[in-house]
Amino acid sequence: MAELPALAGAEERAMDVTRRDFFRLSASAAAGTAVGGLAGLGVDLSPAVARAQALRIKDAKAVPSVCPYCAVGCGTLVHTVEGTIVNIEGDPKSPVSEGTLCPKGAATYQLHVNPNRATRVLHRAPGATEWEVWDLERALDRAAELVKKTRDETFVERTADGRPLNHTLAIFSLGGATMDNEWNHVQQKLLRGLGVVAIENQARI
């Protein structure tokens, strides 16, 4: 911050922290703490207990990233230790945000490390009252099968007066503004390639 002649460049030095000879970070701390959630208060605070001594990012790699919430596009640094995310904070180099974040951006860590996070593929059969855990490949095969069947049964090649149409209106794709540009490209390309034209995202919200 502007107030800090004594600490000018401090954020850059943080990168050097990875090279410093600090305490070794325990694997349990690096794994990220469970932080409450639907299960209630089941929280392991042991890393915080020792906080005054250990710096969580001392052996961490800092990977530049972007906040996934609103469209301001604040720069973030994702700190990882042995491939595990241990911290996410603002990137001081970003001229968009200069290291600052809003509360959502500051919570990005918990978007990743969160006991409430879904990690299994679920399937619900027609009329079923429960989810069933499915294998990822099987679920993707099923999705492809459903798309093909619906497309083939509803594809319209020409209008009543014989003009080219090449589409189906029986499949609707919704979403995109929170995902990557590259995904938006392949999603609309795949769907338009198939003749699915009802493609929409949050831009209309």
Place this chain on the structure above:
Amino acid sequence: MPEPMGFFTDTTVCIGCKACEVACKEWNQLPSTDGGANTLSGHSYDNTRQLDGIHWRHVKFVEQFAADREGGRWLMMSDVCKHCVQAGCLEVCPTGAIIRTEFDTVVIQSNVCNGCRDCIAACPFGVIGTNPVSGTAQKCTLCYDRMQVGLTPACAKACPTESIKFGPIASLRRTARARVERLQGQGRTRAYLYGDDETILGGLNSFYLLEDRPEVYGLPAAPKLPSRNLVPGSLWSGLGALLVGLVGLVSFRQRRMEENGATRGEGRRNV
């Protein structure tokens, strides 16, 4: 020896976003009230309610609106441990868990704390609380771990409007006084500094620019050390909303809420 370090919080540029609260929790890996399943306080946009063992930053909201809405204000302030030069908590700690660091900040070493709660009672600002998971007293460390390697504390770094400024106390005081002068020059004559000199507990290493009486922000006008104010009952009456419970968080929540309600009347022109 490093210079004394601390926070200067300019409440006139606080937008009440609570980035400081979350950045603090993220860095210090603090849990949430009831795993996040908190309740609405009804006190403006403040649902954090107080500083305690799992809330080391707390953004307060004070609404001041007259019936005709003329000159209405919504004051916001990010509260935190004051890192007092004369720290009551440090004085009363029987185990030596509370230390003064080389940065002149006050830190509770959780691995030494025995959870006796004496410091909780001793703090005139109601800053400290028991972390229900560790069972020890906890509060802001001014990110001691970050400071040791030259990093800005998480809250000050995140603050989008630089309401929370971190740095050497001497430099912060110069900045703060210049800011007050400027605001005065713009006709904002109520602007003043709270805790920037030794009149309050020898000086607060976290001090504030305010635009109303301290009580409006839930700050004591004349905080005292426990050695000079031993009767807990008088603490209650003197400090209102900000006092932290002596026997645990949950049982005192209701009482605090009521007192929070009471302090809403402090705003001169509340409707």
Place this chain on the structure above:
Amino acid sequence: MRLGRGAATTFPRNLTEADCIVVEGSNMAECHPVAFRWVMKAKLRGAKLIHVDPRFTRTSAMADIHAPIRAGSDIAFLGGLINYTIQHEKYFKEYVVNYTNAATLVREDFKDTEDLDGVFSGLKPYTGDPLNGFVGQYATESWQYERAPADGQPAAPGPESPFDALVRENLKPPPLRDPTLAHPRTVFQILKRHFSRYTPAMVERVTGCPRATFLKVAEAITANSGPDKTTAFCYAVGWTQHTYGPQMISCCALLQLLLGNIGRPGGGVMALRGHATIQGSTDVPTLYHSIHGYMNAPSVLRKHDTLADYLRAETLATSYWANQPKFMVSYLKSMYGAAATRDNDYGYGWHPRISGDHSHLPMMVAMADGKVRGMFAMGQNPAVGGQNARVQRRALAKLEWLVVKDNFETETAAFWYNSPEVKSGELKTADIKTEVLFFPSAQVAENDGSFTNTQRLIQWHHKAADPPGDCRSDIWFTYHLGRRLKALYARSTLPRDAGFKALLWDYDRDTPPADSRIKDEPDTLKVLKEINGYETATGAHLKSFAELKDDGSTTCASWIYCGVFPAPGQNRAASHTPDPPGGPDTHLGWAYAWPANRRVMYNRASARPDGAPWSERKRYVWWDGQKWTGRDVPDFPTGKAPGTPGKPGGIGLDAHSGADPFIMRPDGKGWLFSPAGLLDGPLPTHYEPAESPVANPLYKQQASPVLKYWKRGDNELAAVGDARFPHVLTTYRLTEHHLTGVMSRWLPWLAELQPELFVELSPELAAEHGIRNLDWVTIRTPRGSARAKALVTGRMRPLTVNGKTIHQVGMPWHWGYQGVVTGDVVNDLSALVADPNVSIHESKAFVCSVEKA
């Protein structure tokens, strides 16, 4: 629509150079706190901050002036500012005469709302498919410019691109102009008449904003505009979510053109978007109506049968859009690769056509009627976020299949067992025949990719860690779904499958990632290369959209993104070189802004017609005698001298002079009057929202005559002034939550900050109904009801509108029935009504009742 590109003209950091900032249609401090950082810096430098909003919010708390207005009355307020600017001759005359269409003449048969009591000439009944929702439509012929009679064929040009002759056919004679602005049919005089009834007294009557407050705003913005000063406007969905949303935004652009604030530092119209890549998903369009780079989707509603038909119908002969054949052919090459040849119209015949409005609302209406069989909901949660969400949840139960991909088990994924309709017994789980597949997602730090932010900046995020369990990136899902479909169609010989078989679909990594357990993650850089474009024959990356060809020799999905990846190893979205201290503060080395890395669009207007800066203080881009130069990439042909005349009969930018800054407009001018592009009028006009407690005080015409409304039993609207629903309801976001809460209500750190749904009521309204703070309150509309806790606050205030006291009620809409904290779905209250241009719904102003629960 008035300027030429659908994006913010400036960037938040540049707001520090503003002398005055007006935030309207946005609660910027709340919803974009880090963008607001720059507003606060401007304020510390002495800029004035104005917030025009129904509520006193965190933004108002920082403002020098808070102007309270009735939700939905912004055009009356802005129209008042326009009228003030014209009546007091505070407009920037030299800018207006040279850079806008103020001097252009409009056809004699044009009739204004002044002539027709609230509607424009050309209004007629809508006769198309009711699913499209229109209640009326305009024929726009009479809104066109008056032009000189055609004087024969333009001079025969030299060697040309294949489609140049076709482009040339679209040339029109130049419009007539009167630079004195005196002719009664000049745009300026029409404007003056149109806005003359928007007096301060009328502004107060319509908006409820006290006249004195309005005048303070008018004085501030006019005092802070001109050669030496600039005023910026910031808006968000407070302007888009109305049945006349685009007109609000265009009204602001109109005012900013009059004040000379477009294309200049500290000026502009800053659109604040709400999702990480809402700009990107519009540029790279997962939107039915457009294909890459803002080209219209081929449609059977226009003459689009062949490629030549499409280009003839879509290409403007003058402006940069004259290059559309190059954009389109390069796009088709990115779709169909080697199978796209000149002989088969580059595969255009395979490309699907749209046949109506296939946007969110009509698709959900069709789904509710059982006409949609399958759906993907990826990173979007219509069970909470959709308007009249009850209709949308019931529609999901009519699907045969639903694929949901998200980070948490959303309300949309769980609709079949946990929705209010199931809980109430209205729907039974066993009767819901929808097959549901839920795929868990990787998060931002778990895969490579780019977002385009609110300032058009394409920024790369690098993968830092593998996602857990079966979580996969979205691109992994779509790529592998596509590969499976390719396999399923591989043996088809049906002509209708030929296009899909030809579709280019190869994003495999050349070598599997060593540091990941997910070996089949696609190569995101191959996707970026296809978006950026390459030479078809060699695969060499394109460096600029100026290199695009209309003969198939270039392949490029998105012409506007061309340049983001100019060479292997040079991903400019990942470029991380900010300006050094004391630099130009445009940070051209940080990421990549479309188009061509320009940070302030139309920046030719930051210089006088002769190329010199308007003032030293507002220097930005200027002519140095040889070329355009300055702090930014010039949004203009760099070698075109200020004095260059427009070429008679020229196509593309040749038709524009060296003093025409708006290169995407056919006439090179900023449009004070829009002869094309808007379906609901060439000028903004105050209409009441689809639901309003008052009759329109300005005109006989109550609401937009061409708005969209899907009339159904479960989508009733309250009549004007219906005593059962006397209050104005507005919905909004909080800084602690994101949208439907999928990315916030599951995070304990955020959930605890705003744990419960509340309704904001003024003390006056609360007293009327005997409601105390924290009481449970029921809010009703003709569509549904919601329960919320009362937050009684002086930040809400009753307003006097047309002599009547109007109470406004505010509700955030982040809650649903899944997550750490839950609450009623506020969108159950809103209606399926929309703007005619872009089919965006109206959730910022409708009517409700309030009672103690």
